[in-house]
Amino acid sequence: MRRLIKSAGLREILLPLGRMAVFVLGAGALMSVVMVVLALLCRGSGADKLLLSTQNVNIVFYTMANLPQVLIDGVTIGFVYAAIALGYTMVYGVLEFINFAHSEIFAIGAFAGVEFLIIMDKIGVLATSGTYGPYLYLTLALAIGMLAAGGIAVLIERTAYRPLRGAPRLVPLISAIGVSFALQDIIRLVESLTTGQFYRVIPTFGNFDDKILLFTIQTASAPIKVDIQVKSVIVIAAAVMMLVGLNYIVNATRIGKAIRSVAQDRDTAAIMGIGVNGVIAFTFLIGGALGGAAGVLYALKFTRIDPFVGFMPGMKAFTAAVVGGIGNLTGALLGGIILGMLESFAGAYLGTFTMGNFGSEYKDIIAFLILIIVIVFRPSGLLGEQISQKA
Amino acid sequence: MKIKIRETLRTVAEYLNRGKAPYFLSIGLTILGFVLVYLSPRSIPAFLVFAAAAGLPYFLSIKKSIKLALAVLVAIVLVPVLGARNIFYLEVIFQIAVFSALALGLNIVVGFSGLLNFGYMAFYAVGAYLWAFFGSQQPFLLHAIPGTAPIGTQFFMAADWFYLFIFLGVIVAAIVGLILGLPVLRVRGDYLAIITLGFGEIVRQLANNLDKPLNLTNGPQGITPIQRPTLPDGVIRFFNGIFEPLVGRPVTVNQFYNILFYLIALVVVIVAIVITYRLDDSKVGRAWTAIREDELAATAMGIPANKLKLGAFAVGASFAGAMGVLFAASRTFVSPESFTFLQSVGVLTMVILGGIGSIPGVIIGASVVIILNLQVLQSFSLFLSRLRQSDAYIPIINFYWRDLSNQLDPSKYQRLVFGIILILMMIYRPAGILPAARRKRELRVAKLEADSASVDNGNGGNGLPDVDKPAASPKEDNHA
Known part of the structure; x- marks a missing residue:
């Protein structure tokens, strides 16, 4: 019996790892092929000539040479989106409601983690912490971000959503919009009253900005170095660990079973003796904690945060959740990676391919267009049919 | 206690809404608001009185023609004058x-x-x-x-x-x-x-x-x-x-x-x-x-x-x-x-x-x-x-x-x-x-x-549509 449980637990750890690998490799390969084909089609176009005249490379070579870096960026941001998207999708799975305030929970996590690091920096322990110290403090910051965000998420559920349970669908949605707006200004208020400004910059510490050289592409002119920042590795590793952990909680523990049963049928679950309120609160707690950790990782990657930082990542993560099939954990992961890849590719190539007429600022528009197209034509998402995975 | 206050208010409102009272009330309030804003163009309470006076006639039982005349007076004459000041x-x-x-x-x-x-x-x-x-x-x-x-x-x-x-x-x-x-x-x-x-x-x-x-x-x-x-x-x-x-x-x-x-x-x-x-x-x-x-x-x-x-x-x-x-x-x-x-x-x-x-x-x-x-x-x-x-x-x-x-x-x-x-x-x-x-x-x-069945139905008839199951919701698909 014990061995069976053990092997089941191992399965729940290995399976999501395998899925992630498949999604990352698959999405990356697909996007790369599409991009190279596009580049081949664009040979001889104006964009090609422009590249030849300015950088002395043709468009196919330009595309190929940039691919590794673009893929790495895409995976990094994709995992952040996936971690946020899981918060949306878990709440939707249990309550069938879009927790619009999740983007602000993300922002709260980011602020809590960054404030902690700033305090540590002021005390001076951050600079003198040696080689492994920074990792310890970053882990602590992540934990604090998770705690703050999870706590706020539970608080919100208790005050703004639970009184509305059973109301028509749009009522809690409007309430969630209200929470989202109120939280943005509360963060701003607290930050500006305590620090005098409402944006924060994560202190530089440790070797997170260093680059690890992966390999070098030899070309006729200068060799192209493909490297990855240490912080990108951290972001990916932390996100992978959290996603695996979440998958384990949902699929291999008692509370996970309770969550799945509440998602399937709340009334029956209550009859069977499951404390529905507790389970919903717990769902908000882990969803919020994931969002908060994603916030700290986001701050680590992009260094500067402000109270409105959650909106765009939140919208993109929501898009990711819908693309993958909302309510579906694996789907959120897939959607996050797809969205991250698309954004990275659009950011890197859109400007070059259109000769600067449509720059990378259109990547947000692309994300929204994908959202609209998916909702209109395939509202169940890519993986919507799988029932067993629904959490 | 709370109910008593509400009832008293209702009685007062009903009394004010009978006979000639609403006419005096709305015209008087309009003039009062106008004079207040005219004399102290920066005071917000004065403006609130004026705004209330402009909105109040709608809720009183006044002849429609008088309501209309008041509205026209406020909109075409009083507001531009006050606005110019x-x-x-x-x-x-x-x-x-x-x-x-x-x-x-x-x-x-x-x-x-x-x-x-x-x-x-x-x-x-x-x-x-x-x-x-x-x-x-x-x-x-x-x-x-x-x-x-x-x-x-x-x-x-x-x-x-x-x-x-x-x-x-x-x-x-x-x-x-x-x-x-x-x-x-x-x-x-x-x-x-x-x-x-x-x-x-x-x-x-x-x-x-x-x-x-x-x-x-x-x-x-x-x-x-x-x-x-x-x-x-x-x-x-x-x-x-x-x-x-x-x-x-x-x-x-x-x-x-x-x-x-x-x-x-x-x-x-x-x-x-x-x-x-x-x-x-x-x-x-x-x-x-x-x-x-x-x-x-x-x-x-x-x-x-x-x-x-x-x-x-x-x-x-x-x-x-x-x-x-x-x-x-x-x-x-x-x-x-x-x-x-x-x-x-x-x-x-x-x-x-x-x-x-x-x-x-x-x-x-x-x-x-x-x-x-x-x-x-x-x-x-x-x-x-x-x-x-x-x-x-x-x-x-x-x-x-x-x-x-x-x-x-x-x-x-x-x-x-x-x-x-x-x-x-x-x-x-x-x-x-x-x-x-x-x-x-x-x-x-x-x-x-709700009263007759003594069931707490707090959300009965509230302002939003009851879209329980959207036709294209993934939940639906999942159940299928």
Whole structure:
């Protein structure tokens, strides 16, 4: 019996790892092929000539040479989106409601983690912490971000959503919009009253900005170095660990079973003796904690945060959740990676391919267009049919 | 105790609403408000009295002709006079008019037909950019980089095309509404809300980025100057001839433009109100209600649901289009900043605060939110900054006001205000300050039922449609 449980637990750890690998490799390969084909089609176009005249490379070579870096960026941001998207999708799975305030929970996590690091920096322990110290403090910051965000998420559920349970669908949605707006200004208020400004910059510490050289592409002119920042590795590793952990909680523990049963049928679950309120609160707690950790990782990657930082990542993560099939954990992961890849590719190539007429600022528009197209034509998402995975 | 207070208030209200009392009350209050604002043009309580006096007759049992006369007096004579004395009030009232029309339009979409729309500002933006483009030099600057307009560029059109463009704004916004409405045919409920939000963001981002390859919107800098309609000769002299003794000084051209735009906005709002009332009582309005309450049953009864939903989107959008044109001309400047998600939620807040589906409620909602934003919060900010400069302090905790962070500026915390209004309204009064008449009847029925069955049915008959299972929801698919 014990061995069976053990092997089941191992399965729940290995399976999501395998899925992630498949999604990352698959999405990356697909996007790369599409991009190279596009580049081949664009040979001889104006964009090609422009590249030849300015950088002395043709468009196919330009595309190929940039691919590794673009893929790495895409995976990094994709995992952040996936971690946020899981918060949306878990709440939707249990309550069938879009927790619009999740983007602000993300922002709260980011602020809590960054404030902690700033305090540590002021005390001076951050600079003198040696080689492994920074990792310890970053882990602590992540934990604090998770705690703050999870706590706020539970608080919100208790005050703004639970009184509305059973109301028509749009009522809690409007309430969630209200929470989202109120939280943005509360963060701003607290930050500006305590620090005098409402944006924060994560202190530089440790070797997170260093680059690890992966390999070098030899070309006729200068060799192209493909490297990855240490912080990108951290972001990916932390996100992978959290996603695996979440998958384990949902699929291999008692509370996970309770969550799945509440998602399937709340009334029956209550009859069977499951404390529905507790389970919903717990769902908000882990969803919020994931969002908060994603916030700290986001701050680590992009260094500067402000109270409105959650909106765009939140919208993109929501898009990711819908693309993958909302309510579906694996789907959120897939959607996050797809969205991250698309954004990275659009950011890197859109400007070059259109000769600067449509720059990378259109990547947000692309994300929204994908959202609209998916909702209109395939509202169940890519993986919507799988029932067993629904959490 | 609480009930007693309520009953006493009701008795007083009924007493005041009998016989000649309401006439004296409303006329007296109007005069009082006018005199108060006239004498102290900066005092907010005075303005609130005036605003209450302007709104009160609607709720009293007065002869319709007298009500109308009072309304005309207030709108055509008193407001311009007071506005000329303190231009800020005119701005407040202009904004109330603009946002009332927007809220009325959104009310058709959200309140009548139950389609939640978070991208409503997109239609406003379409109207505004329509006149901003054609009413400025922009058509001649298509190949210019933003900020490098050659000096002496002509305007593209004569300024008086503005009046035609109000109608064009209606048409173009309605077409855009139809385009956005197409996804409506497939999606319901919260997914629709998210789609409209995405659409609103796309429109804003396009406005932000379409300065290349062709410079259509001038990017984040926005388009300026935009023409205002020309004034006929002597109209200012005419106005001054009549009102100068009352105003106390002659009005300038700019002040007169403010009055003009206020009057145009008033006309648009009145048209919007009439259209909304007529629609609400028409076959179309009833069909919208039927769709909102139960689309399946409505379709079974032979209501062409798709056509009517598209219609709701188009009509709602058209109000915003007209006001957008007006906005562009009155500001002589548009930029993408005016059409954010915050603004869309602001209009939604007005609708929900006032009473979803209720026409007077929506107007009251718009007025309350605008007055709160432009007057109450700003004067609170002013008050705080004055405290900051003084030596005052809070005695017990010895907190000196001058130590208060100057970041604390209540007028900049609109989001907090909107957010709290939305949450509280959803929890405690989802039908709004002034529930729609039809809604009120439902509430009474629901309450009777709840009382007789002694079941706590807190959400019976609240303002929003009960879209339990959207046709295309993944949940549905998962169960299948």
